[in-house]
Each structure stands twice: as structure tokens, then as C-alpha cells.
Amino acid sequence: MGERQRKLHGIMICVPYQGHLNPFVDLALKLASNGIVITFVHLEFLHRKLCQTHHANKTDVDLFSEARELGLDIRFTTMTDPFPLEFDRDANFNEYWETMVRDFPPLVNEFVGKILASDRDNMLHFLVADTVYTWPAAVARKYNLVNVSLWTQSALVYCLGYHWDLLQQNGHFPCNDEVDEEIKYIPGIESINTKDLIAYLRQSQCESVISRASRLQFEQGKMADFVLQNTVEELEPRALSALNNYLPNYAIGPLNFSQDLPTNTVTTSLWSKSDCTNWLGSKPPGSVLYVSFGSFVHTNMQVLEELAYGLLLSQVNFVWVIRQGILGDGATSVLSAEFQDAVKERGLIIGWCDQVETLSNPAVGGFLTHSGWNSTLESMWCGVPMICYPIGFDQPCSSKLVVSDWKIGVHLCEGGTLHRENVAHKIQSFMNGGDLERLKQNAERVRKIMKNAVETDGSSKTNFDRFLKDLEAKIRAQN
Incomplete structure (x- = not known):
């Protein structure tokens, strides 16, 4: 087979959480839509969870079968991590990641080697791994693979992580939890308050497994051949421009709204979804506050109670997603029957939903969020x-971008403990106050920027096409 006829083949391995899985699947579909063969690797425990949610415990489900029917060449496989399937990875987060950092790299090394050895088509291989992992550089080097790193958070956070050494030199790692000052020396970041830093830069967390692994991941990330950023060039221009001085960096987001993405071909939700459409249809336009803390973070009962009674006192209509496991202890009944009775006319409490579908509903006027990037x-x-x-x-960084940079949101509280009266006041003033119109105008401006970015001549589409060209040139030169 001639060199030009050899197909490109991407081996994709993501971190096993909803917020990472979604953009990884979207990227796999985008790459395959451009003629690249993909092997998508799922961890077995995550695949089992998806199967239990959507396929009545069948475990032989191929997530990409519909995508292949559309002509996309995406192979699907699973691999083990260092723990048995029954191990509760969420409840034992620190133990899980201590072991993953230490014991997962040899498993990946062996698994990638087997994939390469089984290639009968003489393809040109490359690796697409989550930046959060600490092993991609070593695996790519061992097998002479071009190393593509997908970053699923903001470019602002990448800048902070990339310049960990600068933060340390200036006394901001570890950052004293009580310090309140502006940082103005990080390339690409005009100014950021210490209160808005990534949580794992703080003194109270500097010895945590996530802090230690994150430092390692950014050091390893500097060895990537390409870094894909799930953001938009026009929204984080300073950070992206600064990063371009150090590494091949491509803003290609928001990945899940790319125009060339095949729709409804892969089910990625780890929970069964409730349909809010009929309930929302009974409410006036813009009158409902959507509340969700996303797919991963844990909180405590005190926060949920203050939030609950703040919502009750506010008299605002709301949809509140309280997923199973949000308290981190396996509790399934979180809110009292008394509270649920008190709000049943204007409050809908569900376990999970299609978030984009809900946010797109005309009845929804605001989103109380944990500020996860997705x-x-x-x-x-x-x-x-x-x-x-x-x-x-x-x-905290995403919240800073929303409130300070883009001016499309407000803080629920400025640190400290939540109090229901303050929560109620904040919700009331947000949903009914004079600032809402300004926030809506700014949000509409940002929405147009994002829509334009994924159009045919938009920045994200142009950057993705440039990445494909650069990727192919690099792979063929390396082989």
C-alpha cells in the first residue's frame, strides 16, 4: 500500500467521567467524519454503568454501532483499570486516583501495544488522550505515536497549570486559603484573584492526589504534539494566544455543537433522563430557574438544605436536578417530603435530564450551576x-470567566457559608431584578460568538481543519 493510501488511525482514551466522556465522544465522531479510523477505548466499569442505564444490563453493547451505520469507521473496545468492577470509584475517589496514577500506566502501555500489534491494514497510528492523564507522553514515545492531548476545561485553567512554576516562585502555590490578592504575572491572564484559582492550587489541597497528579499532568502535557482546547478563540483570546507561544494549540469548541457532528449516534448519559418538557410548558417564558450541580461533584446536606429553603423562600419556579450520589454516601432520598410538598406547584425535582434540551426551553430564564466547564x-x-x-x-475559574470577563452571570455568594435568606434574595434579584436584561443581552452576544465559531468559516471550524492538516503532515513525516 502506498504511503498516501495508508489510513490514519486514532486510539482514544478518556478519563472515566461524564464531563470528559461527552467531549471525547464528540471528538471521535468529528475525526471519523473526516475519514480517520478511530478505536475508542472505554474503561470496563464505565461501560457497564452505561449499559445498566440504557440497555437492561446487557454488556455487549457497542456504543458506536449507529455511527458505523452512517459510514464512520469507529471501532469500540474496553479495557480494565486496576480495580474490580464492583469497587465504588466515586465514594473512594482519593484511593482510586492514587492507584490510577501508579498502576494504570502499565495497563495502558500493554493495551496500546496489543492494538498496534493487531493492525492488519498497516495504518498510521496516533494517540488521543485526556490531558488529565499522566502517562500519554511515555506511551506515545514508546510506540512512536503522535501525541494529541484533549483539554476539557477552559484555556484559563490550562494557562494556570502550564505556569505552575511561576505560581510557586511567586508564593501562590501552595496558595494560602485566606489570601485575597490579584495575580498579574501569568502569561495570557490579565488578572485573576487568588480566590478564583483552581481549587488544587490552595494550601488546604496541595497534598491531595489531585494536586500532585495535576502538576505531573501539566509537565507531561508540555510534551504533547498537539493540544485541542474545548473553548472558543474569541472568548479566551489572550490565554490561547499566550499558549500558542509554547505548544501547537487549537481552540475547536464547543465540541458538542459542531456542525459536522452526526447527531444522536451515541448514548453517553450515565443516568436515566427525565423529560421536563410538559412541566416547563405549563410555565411562563423565562420564569424557571434550572438548578444542577452536574455529573460529578459532591456536596453536603447543609448546602442542599439552605439551597432548598432558599428556593422555597424565593417563590421562583425551578427545575432541580439532584443526581444519585450527590452527597457522596449513596443516599437516594435527599430532600424531605415536607419540602417537596411545599414546592410541588412550582418546583420539579428530578434525578437527571437532557441539559441542553432543558436550557433551550423558552420557560428557562436562568441556570444555578456549579460552574463545570460543560x-x-x-x-x-x-x-x-x-x-x-x-x-x-x-x-472557580469558570465562574470568574462567567461573572467578571463575559458578564453573563452572578455569584451565588462571595465565599463563606450559604444562608437560605441570602440564597432567596439572590435568586429573586437575579430572576426578577433590573440586571437580568443586561445579563441576557450579554448572554445573547456570547451565544452568537459561539454559533459563529462552529460555522463553515468560523474560528473553531477553521482551527479544526488546520489541526487535521497539521496532524496528517506530522504523522506522515514521523512514519
Whole structure:
């Protein structure tokens, strides 16, 4: 087979959480839509969870069977992690990631080697791995693979992680939890308050497994051949421009709204969805506050109670997603029957839903969010202003972008403990106050920027096409 006829083959391995799985699947579909062969690797426990949710416990389900019927060459396989299927990875988060950092890389190494050895078509292989992993550079180097890193958070967070050494030199890693000052020396970041830093840069978390793994991941990430950013060039121009000085960096987001993406071909939700359409249809336009803390973060009963009674006191209509496991202890009944009776006319409490479908509903006028990056992008795409209550990880940075940079949201509280009266006041003023019109105008402006980015001549589409060209040139030169 001639060199030009050899097909490109991407081996894709993502971090096993909803917020990482969604953009990874979208990227797989985009790559395959451009003629690239994809092997999508799922961890077995995550695949079993998806099967239990959607396929009545069948475990031989191929997530990409519909995509292949559309002519896309996506192979699907699973691999093990270091734990048995029954191990509760969410409830034992620290133990899980301590072991993943130590024991998962040899498993990946062996697995990738088997995939390459089984190639009968003499394809040109490359690796697409989540930036959060600490092993891609070593695996890519061992097998002479071009190393593509997909970053599923904001470019602002990538800038902070990339310049970990600068933060350390200036005394901001570890950052004292009580310090309140502006940081103005990070390339690509005009100014950021210490209160808005990634949670794992703080003194209280600097010895956590996530803090240690994150430092390692950014060091390894500097060895990537390409970094794909699930953001939009026009929304984070300074950060992306600065990063371009250090590595081949492509803003191709929001991935799940790409125009060339085949729709409804892969089921990725880890929970069964409730349909809110009829309930929302009974409410006036813009009158409903959608409340969700996303797919992963845990909180405590005190926060949920203050939020619950804040919603009750506010008299605002709301849809509240309380997923199973949000307290981190397996509890399934979170809110009292008394509370649910008190709000049954104007409050809908569900376990999960199609978030984009809900945010797109005309009845929804705002989103009280934990500021996860996927949730933030989806709210922006739908033009819905946000009340931000970041809980951890990268969420303070996303909240900072929403409130300070783009001015499409407000903070639920400025740190400290939640109080129901303050929650009620914030919700009332947000949904009914004079600032809402300004927030809506700004949200509509941001929505148009995002829509334009994925159009044929938009920045994200142009950047993705440039990435494909650069990727092919790099792979063929390397082989």
C-alpha cells in the first residue's frame, strides 16, 4: 500500500467521567467524519454503568454501532483499570486516583501495544488522550505515536497549570486559603484573584492526589504534539494566544455543537433522563430557574438544605436536578417530603435530564450551576445567564470567566457559608431584578460568538481543519 493510501488511525482514551466522556465522544465522531479510523477505548466499569442505564444490563453493547451505520469507521473496545468492577470509584475517589496514577500506566502501555500489534491494514497510528492523564507522553514515545492531548476545561485553567512554576516562585502555590490578592504575572491572564484559582492550587489541597497528579499532568502535557482546547478563540483570546507561544494549540469548541457532528449516534448519559418538557410548558417564558450541580461533584446536606429553603423562600419556579450520589454516601432520598410538598406547584425535582434540551426551553430564564466547564458552555450556547456556585476543581475559574470577563452571570455568594435568606434574595434579584436584561443581552452576544465559531468559516471550524492538516503532515513525516 502506498504511503498516501495508508489510513490514519486514532486510539482514544478518556478519563472515566461524564464531563470528559461527552467531549471525547464528540471528538471521535468529528475525526471519523473526516475519514480517520478511530478505536475508542472505554474503561470496563464505565461501560457497564452505561449499559445498566440504557440497555437492561446487557454488556455487549457497542456504543458506536449507529455511527458505523452512517459510514464512520469507529471501532469500540474496553479495557480494565486496576480495580474490580464492583469497587465504588466515586465514594473512594482519593484511593482510586492514587492507584490510577501508579498502576494504570502499565495497563495502558500493554493495551496500546496489543492494538498496534493487531493492525492488519498497516495504518498510521496516533494517540488521543485526556490531558488529565499522566502517562500519554511515555506511551506515545514508546510506540512512536503522535501525541494529541484533549483539554476539557477552559484555556484559563490550562494557562494556570502550564505556569505552575511561576505560581510557586511567586508564593501562590501552595496558595494560602485566606489570601485575597490579584495575580498579574501569568502569561495570557490579565488578572485573576487568588480566590478564583483552581481549587488544587490552595494550601488546604496541595497534598491531595489531585494536586500532585495535576502538576505531573501539566509537565507531561508540555510534551504533547498537539493540544485541542474545548473553548472558543474569541472568548479566551489572550490565554490561547499566550499558549500558542509554547505548544501547537487549537481552540475547536464547543465540541458538542459542531456542525459536522452526526447527531444522536451515541448514548453517553450515565443516568436515566427525565423529560421536563410538559412541566416547563405549563410555565411562563423565562420564569424557571434550572438548578444542577452536574455529573460529578459532591456536596453536603447543609448546602442542599439552605439551597432548598432558599428556593422555597424565593417563590421562583425551578427545575432541580439532584443526581444519585450527590452527597457522596449513596443516599437516594435527599430532600424531605415536607419540602417537596411545599414546592410541588412550582418546583420539579428530578434525578437527571437532557441539559441542553432543558436550557433551550423558552420557560428557562436562568441556570444555578456549579460552574463545570460543560455546563458553562451549554448555558452559553443556549443564551442562558448563570448564578455561579463553584464547588471545587476548575470551577472557580469558570465562574470568574462567567461573572467578571463575559458578564453573563452572578455569584451565588462571595465565599463563606450559604444562608437560605441570602440564597432567596439572590435568586429573586437575579430572576426578577433590573440586571437580568443586561445579563441576557450579554448572554445573547456570547451565544452568537459561539454559533459563529462552529460555522463553515468560523474560528473553531477553521482551527479544526488546520489541526487535521497539521496532524496528517506530522504523522506522515514521523512514519
